[in-house]
Amino acid sequence: MNIKEISKLANTSPSSVSRVINSSGYVKDEVKKRILKVLEETGYRPNAFAKALHSKKSHTIGVILPKINATSSGENVSGIDQFFNAKGYSLLLGNTDHQVKKELAFLDVFKEKQVDGIIFIATLLTTEHHEKFRKLGIPVVIIGQESPEDIPCVLFDEYHATKEMAQHLLSKGKQRIAFIGVDEWDISVGVLRYQGYCDALKEQxxxxxxxxxxxxxxxxxxxxxxxxxxIENNALRPDAIFAASDKMAIGAMSYLFSIGLRVPEDISICGVGGGTLAEFYNPKLTTLAYDYKQSGVVASELLFQLLESPSADTLIAHKTYIPYELVIGKST
Structure with missing residues (x-):
């Protein structure tokens, strides 16, 4: 089937059919109903590439994520899909396994695929990333890391969140608080979460x-x-362990249980994330609850503003923070 055949069946002009398919102009209600009925009966679907050429939009969003099976990435994508599906957009996902080369390659692939915009769930931003962003000519929003000032980013306040958690442990009388972190190339987690912990101790x-x-x-x-x-490197063991993610906190608890220690009676443990893992583990984990799905929705809202009005970049804040919550469980 093509547009001419559809127009004959609907007893109207090809231009009217085109306007209905592309939502690009006025068509009388009675004509529109006839066209939609024929489209439904025939199962006609316009060629996506041809439609993109006509509208200069692919109605596709590229999403680059570091680990497709990570809880945070999955929730981010869920929020992105929820928002853009309602707007009639499809998603293209690029899973990178934390490899910078794959991230840079996906930026090129998405440009070739003529996506309308890109959401980049980042763990590391290099000068190569910045150079690519400048050359893309496609709106980009970053999730999880602070971006160059000309690119909007959606963040959690990692420093104050972990500082608040450390202060909670100190308020419980903890004197030897251990910290399980990650590599410093991940600025948000490897640097800012650790810095919040350190400064809380220094203030005491x-x-x-x-x-x-x-x-x-x-x-x-x-x-x-x-x-x-x-535990093995300290003759005097810690009285609390603060892990920079819930999964690492639960892994730490598993080790303590394996050597006969109790949580929280012998050692308190807390994490960061706040998903169902923390809620249903026994003992229930004290954690910083981050709404990763909401961060995906907010990033999508910012990107949509850029798609609708390219001049919106001067009105959008460089950094948008998503609220977090300190959830006290049984592990502290």
């Missing part, structure tokens, strides 16, 4: 002890290994 005239610090990679297994490292 306590010096962060390097022996009470270990690195993981967000997984349960790395939390288990990091907790073992901390």
């Amino acid at each position: 005239n306590m010096t962060p002890d390097p022996a009470l610090f270990a690195k993981g990679d967000f997984t349960h297994q790395s939390g288990f290994a990091a907790c073992r490292q901390i």
